[in-house]
Amino acid sequence: MKKPKVGIFDFACCEGCQLQIANMGEDVLSVLGSIDVLEWREVMSEKWGKKLDIAIIEGSITDPHAVKRIKQIRKKAKILIAIGSCATIGGVNGMKNNFGLDDIRKYVYGDSYRFFPTELTKAVHQVVKVDYFVHGCPMYIPEFVALIKAALQGIPYYPPDYPVCVECKLNENVCMYDRQVTCLGPVTRAGCNSWCINNGNICYGCRGMVSNPNEKGAQDVLAKYNIPMELILNKMNMYNKCRELT
Amino acid sequence: MEDMQYVILKKERFNDFISRLSKMQKLIAPVSKGYNNFAFEEVSSGSDIALKYIPTVLPLKKFFMPQRETLLEFKMAKGADAEAVVELEPMTIFGAHTCDLAGIQCLNMVFSERPKDYNYLTRKNRITLIGLECNEYCDEYASCHLVNASFPGGGYDLFFTDLGDYFIVHVKTQIGDEIVDVTGFFEKADVSHMNDLERLRDHKRKVFSNEVPIESKKLPELFDKSFRARVWKDLDERCLACGNCTNVCPSCYCFDIRDELDLSLKNGVRFRIWDSCQLEPFARVAGGINFRKERSARQRHRYYRKFRYSVDRFSRFFCTGCGRCTRTCMAGISLKETLNELIKESEDRVWKKWL
Numbered sequence: 001m002k003k004p005k006v007g008i009f010d011f012a013c014c015e016g017c018q019l020q021i022a023n024m025g026e027d028v029l030s031v032l033g034s035i036d037v038l039e040w041r042e043v044m045s046e047k048w049g050k051k052l053d054i055a056i057i058e059g060s061i062t063d064p065h066a067v068k069r070i071k072q073i074r075k076k077a078k079i080l081i082a083i084g085s086c087a088t089i090g091g092v093n094g095m096k097n098n099f100g101l102d103d104i105r106k107y108v109y110g111d112s113y114r115f116f117p118t119e120l121t122k123a124v125h126q127v128v129k130v131d132y133f134v135h136g137c138p139m140y141i142p143e144f145v146a147l148i149k150a151a152l153q154g155i156p157y158y159p160p161d162y163p164v165c166v167e168c169k170l171n172e173n174v175c176m177y178d179r180q181v182t183c184l185g186p187v188t189r190a191g192c193n194s195w196c197i198n199n200g201n202i203c204y205g206c207r208g209m210v211s212n213p214n215e216k217g218a219q220d221v222l223a224k225y226n227i228p229m230e231l232i233l234n235k236m237n238m239y240n241k242c243r244e245l246t
Numbered sequence: 247m248e249d250m251q252y253v254i255l256k257k258e259r260f261n262d263f264i265s266r267l268s269k270m271q272k273l274i275a276p277v278s279k280g281y282n283n284f285a286f287e288e289v290s291s292g293s294d295i296a297l298k299y300i301p302t303v304l305p306l307k308k309f310f311m312p313q314r315e316t317l318l319e320f321k322m323a324k325g326a327d328a329e330a331v332v333e334l335e336p337m338t339i340f341g342a343h344t345c346d347l348a349g350i351q352c353l354n355m356v357f358s359e360r361p362k363d364y365n366y367l368t369r370k371n372r373i374t375l376i377g378l379e380c381n382e383y384c385d386e387y388a389s390c391h392l393v394n395a396s397f398p399g400g401g402y403d404l405f406f407t408d409l410g411d412y413f414i415v416h417v418k419t420q421i422g423d424e425i426v427d428v429t430g431f432f433e434k435a436d437v438s439h440m441n442d443l444e445r446l447r448d449h450k451r452k453v454f455s456n457e458v459p460i461e462s463k464k465l466p467e468l469f470d471k472s473f474r475a476r477v478w479k480d481l482d483e484r485c486l487a488c489g490n491c492t493n494v495c496p497s498c499y500c501f502d503i504r505d506e507l508d509l510s511l512k513n514g515v516r517f518r519i520w521d522s523c524q525l526e527p528f529a530r531v532a533g534g535i536n537f538r539k540e541r542s543a544r545q546r547h548r549y550y551r552k553f554r555y556s557v558d559r560f561s562r563f564f565c566t567g568c569g570r571c572t573r574t575c576m577a578g579i580s581l582k583e584t585l586n587e588l589i590k591e592s593e594d595r596v597w598k599k600w601l
């Protein structure tokens with residue numbers, strides 16, 4: 001089998017997901033052994049610019065220039081993979097959408113803000129078609145590897161459509177609610193192996209919400225634990241603000 | 247009775263016994279995780295063990311049917327180049343309550359049906375089970391008496407009962423007998439010990455009683471009348487479909503089977519992982535149709551699997567009354583409350599007929 005030509009591109013993000021790839025250890029060699037990376041700004045200076053089998057996209061789309069660039073990449077790539085919350089759900093960049101766009105620009109660029117056009121933050125699939133999603137901030141490497149395998153075989157990859165609590169229970173963690181701490185696990189899509197809770201943290205909802213959440217039930221639970229709805233929405237907005245755009 | 251063999255272990259020898267046991271093969275026992283949570287984990291000394299504990303987060307099934315288990319290794323070459331795999335590790339489990347022993351009995355029946363599940367059965371034969379009696383209720387969520395699991399009913403090699411400054415131990419199998427022999431810390435039980443045990447059992451018969459107001463044998467009939475009960479609708483509004491209730495249930499055994507290739511796409515494994523009837527994708531099939539789309543249908547299914555279907559198929563309840571599903575549910579869905587509701591509703595119906 002000929003190795004697929006791959007390009008890795010970043011948009012508005014912290015490049016943490018690419019760092020995850022670089023930090024993969026042994027797996028990185030087998031991944032790199034099975035693909036041909038032709039463009040990857042973080043680790044190489046070459047630019048390819050021609051047709052690609054797979055484009056891997058990190059980061060969200062936040063200005064007109066990015067819109068143009070992602071559309072060009074989409075045209076060149078047979079398969080497009082979005083990695084990390086910024087790309088798959090808008091992620092923390094979505095917090096920008098809480099404010100007026102001009103206010104934001106003035107705050108960041110001062111008087112010369114007019115030279116820096118901007119747009120509401122969008123997830124990649126809100127601009128172009130995405131074939132595969134690797135959710136998470138940062139993405140969870142085992143899931144990335146599983147997805148790459150699926151892409152290489154040309155079969156779909158379905159992220160789990162159930163809450164993080166499932167994995168958390170399987171890891172036999174003491175539930176945060178038993179510790180009187182609010183956790184977004186019950187409404188957040190699994191697939192991270194409850195990474196944060198395993199390490200003593202709460203779930204921040206970085207993978208987006210399950211497709212059919214029981215909102216009424218979730219509200220009852222909050223009421224039972226005396227947690228104001230507001231607090232949850234704020235927490236949820238940290239990663240999931242772009243949900244409102246679709 | 248022939249198999250009625252009792253020995254005692256003095257408390258001061260308990261730690262030595264556990265250390266010795268842990269040197270024979272991997273030893274698992276309940277340990278505290280804080281916040282009144284417990285888990286079965288590997289131990290090497292008596293002080294690791296929580297002798298007084300409420301049912302652990304996950305039940306013993308995690309050792310009998312691991313969360314992820316390889317069944318087959320294969321090569322993508324032409325022809326069937328595949329090899330069946332059984333993953334197993336011999337171990338001893340100390341401190342299983344009667345509800346959890348009942349859970350393993352349920353799984354044994356399921357996996358012994360034809361076609362037999364050799365992965366499960368081979369593993370099970372390498373696991374030694376030592377029970378531990380509950381002298382009192384663990385908490386208000388348990389309903390073990392209702393399903394005949396509050397007193398020892400077999401399914402163990404040794405069974406410990408705490409009688410103050412000593413344990414009385416029922417030796418049930420040859421493996422149990424060997425442990426008693428090899429460790430050498432046990433003494434023969436005499437009449438006074440047997441009387442102590444009888445006194446405890448008398449006490450238990452007073453404390454333990456059906457946790458919901460119904461005779462156990464009437465439960466299947468209750469469910470026959472309850473398929474359209476209002477309570478399922480109520481559960482629909484409350485359940486978050488997180489699947490916690492089935493993952494923690496000792497008698498839920500549903501699994502999914504998947505194939506996975508390595509990155510060369512040349513070699514692969516077939517493995518199974520736990521699945522849950524409460525999850526959205528469980529009953530979703532090709533074409534996007536979901537034949538248990540409503541959470542109410544999923545919850546109802548769970549209850550019928552525990553109290554109705556298993557009675558026809560295996561002549562026993564598949565609820566062991568451990569209370570885990572209630573303890574773990576964030577939405578506060580309680581097994582006892584659901585049963586109470588069903589009873590109330592069916593009584594209402596009877597009254598309506600008479601009036």
Ligand code: SF4
Pocket residue numbers: 164165166168169173174175176177183184185186194197203
């Ligand atoms: S800690 Fe969070 S993810 Fe884990 S079971 Fe509790 S709510 Fe769910």
Ligand code: SF4
Pocket residue numbers: 484485486487488489490491492524571574575576577578579
């Ligand atoms: S644990 Fe509770 S909320 Fe979760 S699926 Fe079970 S009944 Fe529903």
Ligand code: SF4
Pocket residue numbers: 491494495496497552564565566567568569570571572581
């Ligand atoms: S249904 Fe609930 S109480 Fe019954 S065995 Fe399962 S977890 Fe325990």
